[in-house]
Amino acid sequence: MEEDQIEKFVAEYLKKKGFKQAEHAFQEERQHQQSKNTSSSSITTNSLSDPDLAKHILAFSELENGPARYHDGYSKFRSWTYSSLDLYKHELLRVLYPVFIHCFMDLVEKGHVQEARTFFNSFREDHEMMHSRDLQKLEGVLSPSHLGEMEFAHSLRQNKVKIKICQYSYDLLLEYLHKTKLTTMLGVINEHINFQVSPGQPSSISDDTEVVTLTGSSQDEATQINQKEIHWGLLEDSLEERLEKGGGLLSDSEKAEGETKEGELDENKKRSGEGAKQGMSIKKVKKDKGASATGKAGRPEANTVPMAPRVKPELTLPVVHTDVEKSILEDLRNRVQLSSVSLPSVSFYTFINTHNGLNCSSISHDGSLVAGGFSDSSLKIWDMAKLGQEPVGPVLQGENGTTSSEHVLGSRGGKRYTLFQGHSGPVYSATFSPLGDFLLSSSADSTIRLWSTKLNANLVCYKGHNYPVWDVQFSPVGHYFASSSHDRTARIWSMDRILPLRIMAGHLSDVDCVQWHVNCNYIATGSSDKTVRLWDVQSGECVRIFIGHRSMVLSLAMSPDGRYMASGDEDGTIMMWDLSTGRFITPLIGHTSCVWTLAFSGEGSLLASGSADCTVKLWDVASSTKVPKTEEKLTSMLTFISKGGNTNRLRSLKTLPTKSTPVYALRFSRRNLLFAAGALSKSV
Numbered sequence: 001m002e003e004d005q006i007e008k009f010v011a012e013y014l015k016k017k018g019f020k021q022a023e024h025a026f027q028e029e030r031q032h033q034q035s036k037n038t039s040s041s042s043i044t045t046n047s048l049s050d051p052d053l054a055k056h057i058l059a060f061s062e063l064e065n066g067p068a069r070y071h072d073g074y075s076k077f078r079s080w081t082y083s084s085l086d087l088y089k090h091e092l093l094r095v096l097y098p099v100f101i102h103c104f105m106d107l108v109e110k111g112h113v114q115e116a117r118t119f120f121n122s123f124r125e126d127h128e129m130m131h132s133r134d135l136q137k138l139e140g141v142l143s144p145s146h147l148g149e150m151e152f153a154h155s156l157r158q159n160k161v162k163i164k165i166c167q168y169s170y171d172l173l174l175e176y177l178h179k180t181k182l183t184t185m186l187g188v189i190n191e192h193i194n195f196q197v198s199p200g201q202p203s204s205i206s207d208d209t210e211v212v213t214l215t216g217s218s219q220d221e222a223t224q225i226n227q228k229e230i231h232w233g234l235l236e237d238s239l240e241e242r243l244e245k246g247g248g249l250l251s252d253s254e255k256a257e258g259e260t261k262e263g264e265l266d267e268n269k270k271r272s273g274e275g276a277k278q279g280m281s282i283k284k285v286k287k288d289k290g291a292s293a294t295g296k297a298g299r300p301e302a303n304t305v306p307m308a309p310r311v312k313p314e315l316t317l318p319v320v321h322t323d324v325e326k327s328i329l330e331d332l333r334n335r336v337q338l339s340s341v342s343l344p345s346v347s348f349y350t351f352i353n354t355h356n357g358l359n360c361s362s363i364s365h366d367g368s369l370v371a372g373g374f375s376d377s378s379l380k381i382w383d384m385a386k387l388g389q390e391p392v393g394p395v396l397q398g399e400n401g402t403t404s405s406e407h408v409l410g411s412r413g414g415k416r417y418t419l420f421q422g423h424s425g426p427v428y429s430a431t432f433s434p435l436g437d438f439l440l441s442s443s444a445d446s447t448i449r450l451w452s453t454k455l456n457a458n459l460v461c462y463k464g465h466n467y468p469v470w471d472v473q474f475s476p477v478g479h480y481f482a483s484s485s486h487d488r489t490a491r492i493w494s495m496d497r498i499l500p501l502r503i504m505a506g507h508l509s510d511v512d513c514v515q516w517h518v519n520c521n522y523i524a525t526g527s528s529d530k531t532v533r534l535w536d537v538q539s540g541e542c543v544r545i546f547i548g549h550r551s552m553v554l555s556l557a558m559s560p561d562g563r564y565m566a567s568g569d570e571d572g573t574i575m576m577w578d579l580s581t582g583r584f585i586t587p588l589i590g591h592t593s594c595v596w597t598l599a600f601s602g603e604g605s606l607l608a609s610g611s612a613d614c615t616v617k618l619w620d621v622a623s624s625t626k627v628p629k630t631e632e633k634l635t636s637m638l639t640f641i642s643k644g645g646n647t648n649r650l651r652s653l654k655t656l657p658t659k660s661t662p663v664y665a666l667r668f669s670r671r672n673l674l675f676a677a678g679a680l681s682k683s684v
Contacts, residue, residue: 485511
């Protein structure tokens with residue numbers, strides 16, 4: 001190679017890299033060399049003409065010439081992966097997706113937009129099935145500025161992806177990249193992927209739940225967090241505990257009421273002074289969760305989990321009035337015991353004439369009040385007692401004795417609701433207090449408002465979030481509530497303070513939903529980053545990270561005993577988790593669209609799910625949580641599912657279709673009647 005060519009390559013390389021000082025020094029050196037004597041010039045020429053040096057300089061120059069290296073490198077890497085042995089192929093295929101999206105973003109970042117689009121369209125089909133929603137977001141990246149503006153792309157660039165892989169697959173990958181000198185692919189992998197290498201043979205699950213997950217820069221972050229101790233049981237001295245000790249949870253048909261009941265109530269009255277705080281917290285605990293422990297005493301079939309441990313409250317709990325305790329105890333004694341052979345009756349509230357303006361719905365604990373949040377910033381509440389005089393929809397007798405009735409909510413024939421106005425943006429969430437005397441709403445105006453259903457007035461406007469608030473939930477004891485927002489945080493509030501008590505920060509994208517644990521010591525949050533986190537209310541620290549969803553998490557529910565959690569996502573998948581270990585138990589597959597709401601029955605034996613696919617599904621939690629936890633059996637089960645098996649059909653007890661009505665809200669009453677609500681998506 002001629003000396004002039006080498007110097008030209010060096011000059012171009014320095015200029016392209018932006019090494020201005022080095023380029024200036026190099027130019028001066030060239031001029032100085034030209035004025036030197038022949039001998040020194042000869043030495044320099046011999047030095048620069050070294051064959052190895054020339055090859056290296058030429059290689060660097062060609063490397064920087066254009067975006068072709070990304071397309072060629074990925075194409076070779078893809079071909080090698082797909083031609084690998086079947087034993088290792090499914091693990092190696094996990095690496096393709098993050099490499100693909102980062103190659104695309106590298107091209108866009110360097111200004112090669114047209115080449116980036118060509119690259120994206122050439123290989124997107126490989127990942128369409130598993131990551132279609134992510135690809136739709138990236139499809140809108142048309143310039144380098146978009147990468148900085150798009151939150152999803154920013155999260156991908158700032159946080160490494162965790163991939164599980166066995167040692168041998170990992171060695172094969174590195175050996176191939178070094179042997180073929182695919183330095184571009186190696187650089188992308190090194191910069192954006194964290195490998196969790198495990199000894200032994202590769203996993204037999206090609207559809208692993210943790211294929212690609214953003215967990216931050218630390219490889220062991222999730223593992224370390226999930227080793228923290230949590231106290232998942234029920235609160236001490238709860239009303240349910242009192243009923244258990246007094247035998248009040250035995251079958252009501254077998255139990256003589258009257259004097260016995262009065263005696264128990266008198267005893268609870270005396271103890272209300274010292275245990276009222278715990279009593280209130282339990283009220284909702286029972287409605288939702290207490291039943292699991294209760295069900296055990298009442299009927300053998302419900303005895304699916306050990307007696308939940310008792311824990312002390314970390315929050316100062318509000319005092320409950322004696323009359324309220326009486327009402328709760330009465331409901332608990334008359335609760336219907338549900339199981340796989342005894343399904344609940346369902347009362348469905350249908351909103352009509354909403355013109356696609358209904359964003360959310362909430363039902364009070366006794367089903368007497370129904371609220372709807374609308375895009376026009378309004379909040380409306382319907383009192384079922386006032387509607388009781390009016391005709392309702394048909395009453396249908398379902399299988400297994402399941403009865404369903406439909407109530408139609410609308411504005412025809414006069415005003416039948418109470419209108420609350422105050423927000424300046426669409427209302428995205430609403431929640432009733434345990435007693436139904438208060439209602440919280442959150443909005444796109446970044447505020448949360450507290451309303452009195454007795455006074456029909458706005459009491460407080462809570463400001464703290466900087467962006468739209470997607471969800472707000474009262475605690476099981478009332479007084480405290482939690483919110484989640486587009487600002488990637490969740491916050492804990494109390495009704496008597498206008499500023500948040502705690503701020504939970506750690507999610508990498510929107511926090512879409514929030515749910516309280518039954519003992520009020522923890523809250524769970526679901527996010528668009530596809531993870532669910534459990535937070536300690538007292539310290540504000542994350543104590544669990546649940547990884548496995550393939551799309552944003554939209555709904556959460558806690559089991560009555562506080563041990564299990566269910567989460568539903570945008571793709572229609574429901575996942576069951578064990579809070580004590582942080583482990584995934586089983587997927588519940590059946591919905592074909594977003595799961596917007598989840599609810600456990602009072603004794604915890606059933607899980608109800610509502611979806612945008614216009615169905616309510618009932619799941620057998622007892623069999624779901626009995627799934628063997630050994631790796632071999634879990635692997636076998638998930639493998640069967642990934643191959644199209646219908647293992648989960650055994651746990652799906654019943655599907656209740658609606659009249660073209662997506663399901664917005666579900667609620668089990670303390671007596672185990674299931675309430676549901678949604679807006680008719682087309683004219684009747």
